[in-house]
Amino acid sequence: MAKVIDTAAIQPGKAKSWPKIFAAIKAAPFIPLSIIVVFVLAAILADLVTFHDAYQVSLRDRLIPPFWQDGGSLSHPLGTDPLGRDVLTRIIYGARISIIIAGAALAFGGGFGTLVGLTAGYYGGKIDTILMRFADITLAFPLILFAILLVMVLGPSMMNVIIAITLVLWARYARVIRGEVLGLMQRDFIARARVSGASDWRIMMRHLLPNVMPTLIVLLTLQVGWVIIVEASLSFLGAGIPPPTPAWGGMLAEGREYVSTAWWVTTAPGVAIMLVVLAFNLCGDWLREKLDPKQRSI
Amino acid sequence: MQRYIVRRVGEAVLALFALSIIIFLMVRLTGDPALLMLPPDAGADALEDIRHSMGLDKPLVAQYGLFIRDYATGSFGDSLRSKTPVSDLIKDRLPNSLKLVGAAAVIVLLISIPLGVLSAVYKGTWIDTLATGFAVLGQAIPVFWLGILMIQLFTVKLGWLPSSGMGGLDHYVMPAFALGFFTVAAIQRLLRSSMLEAMDSEYIKLARIKGLSEFRVVWKHALRNSLISVITLGGIYIAILITLGILVEVVFAWPGMGRLMFQGIVFRDFPVVQAVVLISAGIVIFSSLVVDIAYAYLDPRIRLQ
Numbered sequence: 001m002a003k004v005i006d007t008a009a010i011q012p013g014k015a016k017s018w019p020k021i022f023a024a025i026k027a028a029p030f031i032p033l034s035i036i037v038v039f040v041l042a043a044i045l046a047d048l049v050t051f052h053d054a055y056q057v058s059l060r061d062r063l064i065p066p067f068w069q070d071g072g073s074l075s076h077p078l079g080t081d082p083l084g085r086d087v088l089t090r091i092i093y094g095a096r097i098s099i100i101i102a103g104a105a106l107a108f109g110g111g112f113g114t115l116v117g118l119t120a121g122y123y124g125g126k127i128d129t130i131l132m133r134f135a136d137i138t139l140a141f142p143l144i145l146f147a148i149l150l151v152m153v154l155g156p157s158m159m160n161v162i163i164a165i166t167l168v169l170w171a172r173y174a175r176v177i178r179g180e181v182l183g184l185m186q187r188d189f190i191a192r193a194r195v196s197g198a199s200d201w202r203i204m205m206r207h208l209l210p211n212v213m214p215t216l217i218v219l220l221t222l223q224v225g226w227v228i229i230v231e232a233s234l235s236f237l238g239a240g241i242p243p244p245t246p247a248w249g250g251m252l253a254e255g256r257e258y259v260s261t262a263w264w265v266t267t268a269p270g271v272a273i274m275l276v277v278l279a280f281n282l283c284g285d286w287l288r289e290k291l292d293p294k295q296r297s298i
Numbered sequence: 299m300q301r302y303i304v305r306r307v308g309e310a311v312l313a314l315f316a317l318s319i320i321i322f323l324m325v326r327l328t329g330d331p332a333l334l335m336l337p338p339d340a341g342a343d344a345l346e347d348i349r350h351s352m353g354l355d356k357p358l359v360a361q362y363g364l365f366i367r368d369y370a371t372g373s374f375g376d377s378l379r380s381k382t383p384v385s386d387l388i389k390d391r392l393p394n395s396l397k398l399v400g401a402a403a404v405i406v407l408l409i410s411i412p413l414g415v416l417s418a419v420y421k422g423t424w425i426d427t428l429a430t431g432f433a434v435l436g437q438a439i440p441v442f443w444l445g446i447l448m449i450q451l452f453t454v455k456l457g458w459l460p461s462s463g464m465g466g467l468d469h470y471v472m473p474a475f476a477l478g479f480f481t482v483a484a485i486q487r488l489l490r491s492s493m494l495e496a497m498d499s500e501y502i503k504l505a506r507i508k509g510l511s512e513f514r515v516v517w518k519h520a521l522r523n524s525l526i527s528v529i530t531l532g533g534i535y536i537a538i539l540i541t542l543g544i545l546v547e548v549v550f551a552w553p554g555m556g557r558l559m560f561q562g563i564v565f566r567d568f569p570v571v572q573a574v575v576l577i578s579a580g581i582v583i584f585s586s587l588v589v590d591i592a593y594a595y596l597d598p599r600i601r602l603q
Binding site: 133136137140141142143144145146148149150152153225229232233236237238239249252256259260263266267269270273274277278281282 | 309310312313316317321324325334434435437438439440441442443446447449450454537540541544545548549559560563564566568571572575578579582583586
């Protein structure tokens with residue numbers, strides 16, 4: 001059962017004292033957090049920090065190696081791809097694609113799943129049984145396969161990738177949140193809220209939701225990496241973001257034929273995916289320890 | 299036990315039913331399914347023919363009946379590209395995919411179990427750090443990039459292993475390892491924490507008091523109970539191996555279902571993609587059903603829940 005949050009701690013305006021915040025910063029996983037900050041900044045400021053066009057094909061400049069190798073130069077620090085586009089520029093714009101897809105899929109999927117979980121746990125009975133049956137069926141689908149088919153039918157685009165991931169993602173949230181809510185429903189403060197005449201909606205939003213927040217945040221953080229890998233896998237297979245958009249998975253696919261001559265074309269997006277996923281996973285693990293030590297199995 | 303099996307089989311059937319409904323509706327609601335089943339240059343006569351054979355001129359319920367009948371009897375239509383029946387293509391490829399998944403499963407068990415046990419027994423030492431670091435990395439590296447890296451190292455640089463196709467045992471090494479890496483990481487992590495819990499329990503203390511050798515305490519008594527947590531998730535691991543198999547087959551040009559589907563995506567060959575997705579999803583749902591029932595048979599606590 002989740003611990004109940006001290007309500008004073010979640011009220012806005014009552015900030016913790018500075019030494020405590022400082023201690024929290026010191027204990028935070030510094031390297032993963034800075035990777036995430038760089039990733040987010042790159043996505044937001046992509047237009048300002050790049051000097052090349054991510055789409056401009058220039059066959060004269062094709063397959064230039066990174067600057068530390070013979071023939072490389074600092075004007076293309078990570079080299080160029082088979083179409084002469086700057087690899088670093090495309091990696092930075094790729095961060096934007098990844099963050100949009102992860103953000104949208106987690107917002108829609110997580111939001112909807114949380115709502116389903118709250119409803120199922122709060123009302124119980126038949127509603128609970130039906131909603132959870134749907135969630136179990138959804139969880140039984142292999143996501144990548146489902147997404148491939150959906151994208152084949154609807155056509156490859158960013159929107160369709162987001163739709164496909166969202167359609168499968170919600171179920172995990174519904175299951176976990178419902179489990180938490182079932183525990184909370186036994187507690188006095190829910191009964192008291194009922195007695196004091198709070199509506200169902202109010203109890204769900206003001207009393208249950210804040211208490212499942214720590215679990216929700218941990219789950220969201222842990223799944224950012226997973227969504228990024230799924231999107232990269234889809235793009236790699238040609239069922240995700242269509243070229244020439246600079247998606248990391250697609251860049252890996254485009255460089256695949258050049259592994260023996262131009263290693264950097266696949267290595268750059270590979271490292272980018274790995275670092276970002278690693279950073280989010282480590283932060284998620286850290287948050288889980290911090291916020292909810294009992295929930296180790298999600 | 300019977301009630302559990304009935305419930306679990308019911309769930310699997312429902313999942314398959316839901317999958318078929320979703321695919322059926324998805325194809326019909328988003329455009330003309332006849333166009334998906336034919337090459338773009340098909341004539342009006344061919345379109346009329348396929349519309350008739352798919353029953354597109356009939357009511358929706360009857361169409362669904364035809365859809366299910368075709369799948370139940372193994373007629374998945376013809377490939378748009380090679381003009382041969384999709385069922386023939388799949389018959390050739392399915393065994394290859396299963397061989398790869400099988401080889402990966404063997405590697406997973408051989409590596410993850412010792413790694414999980416050792417990292418728990420030697421908690422806090424360099425062995426633990428190494429094993430845990432390996433696990434954390436394994437969950438962050440995209441499997442297709444891992445495959446590419448291995449090709450760069452073992453084929454391009456060292457020239458030790460073949461990078462594509464099927465053949466002798468040496469063809470299995472890289473694809474099977476790349477495919478198993480993620481699952482090794484997941485099982486190692488899980489086994490480590492459940493081993494730590496087991497080593498702390500009363501029955502392990504008792505086993506030690508009885509004077510059993512440390513080897514037997516760890517590898518028999520503690521491991522046996524810890525493996526339950528791994529077996530619970532067995533169905534999920536199989537599902538992961540099957541879906542990741544698609545990506546690995548593409549990287550290593552493995553002549554299996556995944557590569558077949560990839561070519562289907564590239565050439566917009568819808569009948570092929572649809573058939574591979576449905577069959578793979580069926581295998582995933584079926585194998586997690588088998589694992590769950592076997593597990594409930596072994597552990598009464600599950601079926602009584």
